[in-house]
Amino acid sequence: MKKIKYSEITPEKIYNRRREFIKRFGITTGSLIIGQNIINTANASTNNLEKKITEYRYITTYNNYYEFGTRKSDPVEKSQNFKTKPWEITIDGEVEKKITLTIQEIKNMFPSEERIYRLRCVEGWSMIIPWLGFSLSKILEKASPTSKGKFVEFTSVYDPEQMPGQRYPILKWPYKEGLRIDEALHPLTTLVTGLYNKDLPNQNGAPLRLIIPWKYGFKSTKAIVNIKLVEKMPTSSWMRASPKEYGFYSNVNPNVDHPRWSQASERVVGSGILSERIPTQMFNGYGDEVANLYSGMDLKKYF
Numbered sequence: 001m002k003k004i005k006y007s008e009i010t011p012e013k014i015y016n017r018r019r020e021f022i023k024r025f026g027i028t029t030g031s032l033i034i035g036q037n038i039i040n041t042a043n044a045s046t047n048n049l050e051k052k053i054t055e056y057r058y059i060t061t062y063n064n065y066y067e068f069g070t071r072k073s074d075p076v077e078k079s080q081n082f083k084t085k086p087w088e089i090t091i092d093g094e095v096e097k098k099i100t101l102t103i104q105e106i107k108n109m110f111p112s113e114e115r116i117y118r119l120r121c122v123e124g125w126s127m128i129i130p131w132l133g134f135s136l137s138k139i140l141e142k143a144s145p146t147s148k149g150k151f152v153e154f155t156s157v158y159d160p161e162q163m164p165g166q167r168y169p170i171l172k173w174p175y176k177e178g179l180r181i182d183e184a185l186h187p188l189t190t191l192v193t194g195l196y197n198k199d200l201p202n203q204n205g206a207p208l209r210l211i212i213p214w215k216y217g218f219k220s221t222k223a224i225v226n227i228k229l230v231e232k233m234p235t236s237s238w239m240r241a242s243p244k245e246y247g248f249y250s251n252v253n254p255n256v257d258h259p260r261w262s263q264a265s266e267r268v269v270g271s272g273i274l275s276e277r278i279p280t281q282m283f284n285g286y287g288d289e290v291a292n293l294y295s296g297m298d299l300k301k302y303f
Ligand SMILES: Nc1nc2c(c(=O)[nH]1)N[C@H]1C(S)=C(S)[C@@H](COP(=O)(O)O)O[C@H]1N2
Pocket: 059, 062, 063, 064, 065, 066, 067, 119, 120, 121, 122, 156, 175, 203, 204, 205, 216, 217, 218, 219, 220, 221, 222, 223
């Protein structure tokens, strides 16, 4: 076997060797990562994505994170000294039990598992990312939402000293997003603690971010500090900035164009020299799991 230099051992190499090991010995992902088996229903539809996982270098250098600047290279360049320790997350609002947990407490209480999901950005590109995380519903259940908790609002950290982008009014800071309670409780809605089997890099939203696989990427709030149950539909930062372009639902939908461009296809980041474009799928390919959340709704109106 060829000897590997330390400098060659990228997170991607470690990840691929682990997968090779899993394939050969038939050990499940869950048992290897966290010492227990998890039957992961949320992962049922992701198996066919495995072969096409986007390379680590693209996932971690081509980012949207306006707190660190609007260029794709800003997050990796400007977030490396961002402090994610100590870090607390509060779940409050319309709950019976308000809770505040450190990121370490969250990691201990809610074991992360691998979830390979496609991230489809509203700008028209996508990546397939091996996230580490757990269903948001797990942590919401602990707080016991009251019957008034009809929506969930997510808030990112506000720290202009560390986040140069927050010194400019590009968006209303802090970054906010929202989900309907049934969307938030759906098992695919994931709180992410890592990717490629490692902690989240700062540029991808450390220490805790969201991923909602059937919605455009901007719904996936990074660096979350507060999760609030609320009675009324929250106004997200993007809705506030441009309500005609960004709706509350923002489900991936090839039939509803952005006012300034088509949403019918997407460029797969890192898929060769002539970056491949593929047709965008309704609900980003997760329709079997989530279409029932919107039965009877006009998705052109509720975009
Ligand atoms: N706090 C915060 N969260 C954010 C953003 C942001 O600018 N600030 N950008 C969003 C957008 S537009 C996308 S496409 C995804 C990108 O996630 P990635 O960089 O991990 O691929 O993060 C989303 N979450």
